[in-house]
Amino acid sequence: MKVLVLGSGVVGITSAHYLAEAGHEVEVVDRQSGPALETSFANAGEVSPGYSSPWAGPGIPMKAIKWLLMRHGPLVVRPKFDPAMWLWLLKMLGNCTSARYAVNKARMVPIAEYSRDMLMALRASTGIAYDERSQGTLQLFRTQKQLDGIGGDVEVLKQFGVPFEVLDPAGCIGAEPALAAVKGKFVGGLRLPGDETGDCQMFTERLAAHCAGRGVSFRFNTKIEKIITEGGRITGVATSAGVLTADAYVVALGSYSPIILKPLGLSVPVYPVKGYSITVPITNADGAPVSTVMDETYKVAITRLGDRIRVGGTAEISGYDLSLHQARRDTLEHSVSDLFPNGGAVKEASFWCGLRPMTPDGPPIIGKTRYDNLFLNTGHGTLGWTMSCGSGRVLADIVSGKTPEIDTGALNLSRYG
Template identity: 80%
Template sequence: MKVLVLGSGVVGVTSAHYLAEAGHEVEVVDRQSGPALETSFGNAGEVSPGYASPWAGPGIPTKAIKWLLMKHGPLVVRPKLDPYMWSWLFKMLGNCTSARYAVNKARMVPVAEYARDLLKEMRQTIGITYDDRAQGTLQLFREQKYLDGVGGDIEVLKQFGVPYEVLDRQGCISVEPGLATADGSFAGGLRLPNDETGDCKIFTDKLAAHVTERGVKFRFDTRIDKILVEGGRIAGVATSAGVLKADAYVVALGSYSPFLLRPIGISAPVYPVKGYSITVPITNADVAPVSTVMDDSYKVAITRLGDRIRVGGTAEISGFDLRLHQSRRDTLEYSVSNLFPKAGAVKDATFWCGLRPMTPDGPPIIGKARYENLYLNTGHGTLGWTMSCGSGRVLADLISGRKSEIDVAPLNISRYG
C-alpha cells in the first residue's frame, strides 16, 4: 500500500519509519526544506514518559492567575479575536477536574512508556545516536512546601509502575553535581531515573536519512493546499507540486493540522501553545547539568545535549505568532544562570520558539478519522519527542491492520464527539 505522510517533524518521520518497516511504500511531504525545522527543531530535549501528564488538571485555573502575575511566570496569554483560541481555552478549563485529569493521564502514559521502549530498541537495531543520555530527570523544588506536596504525583507514578526517588538538597547535588554551585536555594527534588534526553532535531535528521535508504521518498519545499475528497474517501492532496495520490493518508502537521481538516468536515481541537528555548554553549562541563533538571518554580527544563545546554519553557497562548520576545529569553536565562551559574556562556546562546500542538484534554489524536483512508497523528503538545516512536508504531499497526501492543482506541478523535 502507498501511504502519504503530511509533515516531516519527529512524529511524521517516525510514522514513515514504522510504515516502511511494515512494508508500505511511503512518501513524506513538507513545506520546509528539510525534516524537523519547526516544533521539533529546538525543543527541551526531554524523553520523559514519567512526566506524561495533561496540562489541564485540578487547581490549574488558580495557578494560572498566579503565573500570569509572576515576573518570570511560565504562562503568557496574548488574547486574539480568534474563536478557535477561546473554544480551545474553554474546553481545556472543562478538563481541569480530578476525574478528567485521571482519565487523560491514563491515556497518555501508556503511549509514552511504549515510545521510550521503542526508542531504546531503535538505538540498538539501527545504531542511531543523537546526543542521547539515559540518566533520568530531576524535578527541582525551590521551597520545601512544594516538595512536601508531591504525594499526588507519587501515587500516579506508583499506579503506572514508574520508578522514582524523592531527594533532599544533598541528594539532588549527588545526581546533579553542578547544583552545588547554584546561586538560588532549593529544598529537594523528585527524580525519575528511567527518563532520557536527546536532541530531537539530530534524531529526526538521522532517522530521515535511514528511511530514505530504505526507499521512503521525501518531497520538501512543497506547499500542502488541501485534501481532496471523493465518494467518502480521500482522493488526493493538492500541493504546489500537483495532486499527490496514495492509498492511505496521514496528517502529522502538528498545530497546522486543523487548517487541512476543517474544510473536509473534521474538527480537531488542536491549538498552538508557543514554547521558547535557548541553546547555551558549555564552558565548564564539570558544573553543567548531567541530564535534565526541571525548575518547577518557573516550569523550565534545563537539559544537557553534548557540549550544549538546552533551556526550554513557557506556555504562550498567542495563536500562530512566531515572534521572539525578549522577556521570555530573560526567564530562561534567569533559571539556568541561577541553578548552573558557571556552566555556560548564556549571552552567546541562540534563541528559538516553536508551536506545540496542544489538545484541550492533553492526549494526542491518533487513529482513523471519518474517511476510511485518512489517519491522524497530531496534537502531542510538549510530548511529541517523548511519544513519537510509540505514536508512529501504533499508527503503522492501524494502517497495516495489525493488533497494536497497546490500546490506542481512547486516543481517536471520536473522543470529542
C-alpha cells in the same frame, strides 16, 4: 500499499519509519527544506514518559492567575479575536478536575512508556546517535510547598510502575553535582531515573536519512494546499508540486493539522501553544547539568545535549505568532543562570520558538477518522519527542490493519464526540 505522510517533524518521520518497516511504500511531504525544521527543531530535549501529564488539572486555573502575574511566569496569554483560541481554552478548563485529570493521565502514560521502549529498540536496530543520555530527569523544588504537593504525582507513578526517587538536597546534588554551587536555592526533588534526553532535530534528521536509505521518498519545499475527497475517501492531496495520490494518508502536521482538516468537516481540537528555548554553549562541563533538571518554579527544563545546554519553557497562547519576545528569553536565562551559573555562555545562546500542538485534555490524537483512508498522528503538545516512536508504531499498526501492542482506543478523534 502506498502511504502519503503529511509533515516531517519527529512524529511524521517516526510514522514514515514504522510504515516502511511494515512494508508500505511511503512518501513524506513538507513545506520546509528538510525534516525537523519547525517544532522539532530546538525543543527541550527531554524524553520523559514519567512526566507525561495533562496541563489541565485541579488547581490549574488559580495557578494560571499567579503565573500571569509573575515576572518570570511560565504562562503568557496574548488575547486575540480568535474563536478557536477561546473554545480551546474553555475545553481545557473543563478538563481541570481531579476526575478528568486521572482519566487523561491514564491515557498519556502508557503511550509515553511504550514510546520509550520503541525508541530504545530503534536505537539498537539502527545505531542512530543523537547526543542521547539515559540519566534520568530531576524535578527540582525551590519551596517546601512544592515538595509537599507531589503526593498525587507519586501515586500515579506508583500506579503505572514508573521508578522514582524523592530526594533531599544532598540527593539532588548526588544526581546533579553542579547544583552544589547553589545548594541553598532548593529544598528537594523528584527524580525519574528511567527518563532520557537527546537532540530531537538530530534524531529526526538521521532517522529521515535512514528512511531514505530504505526507499522512503521525500518531497520538501512543497506546500500542502488541501486534501481532496470523493465518496467518503481521500483521493489525493493538492500541493505546489501538483496532486499527490496514495492508498492511505497520514496527517502529522502538528499545530497546522486543524487547518488542513477543517474543510473536510473534521473538527480537531488542537491549538498552538508557543514554547521558547535557548541553546547555550558549555564553557565548564563540571558546572553544567548531567541530564535534565526541571525548574518547578518557572516550569523550565534545563537539559544537557552534548556540548550544549538546551533551556526550554514558557506556554504562550498567542495563535500562530512566531515572534521572539525578549522577556521570554530573560526567563530562560534567569532559570539556567540561577541554577547553573558556571555552566555556559548564556549571552552567546541562540534563541528559538516553536508551536506545540496541544489538545485541551492532554493526550495526542492517533488513529482513524470517518474517512476510511485518512489517519491522524497529531496533538502531542510538549511531548512530541517523548511520544514520537510509540505514536509512529501505533499509527503504522492501525494503518496496516493490525491491533497495536497497547490499547489506543481512547486516543483517536472520536473521544471528542
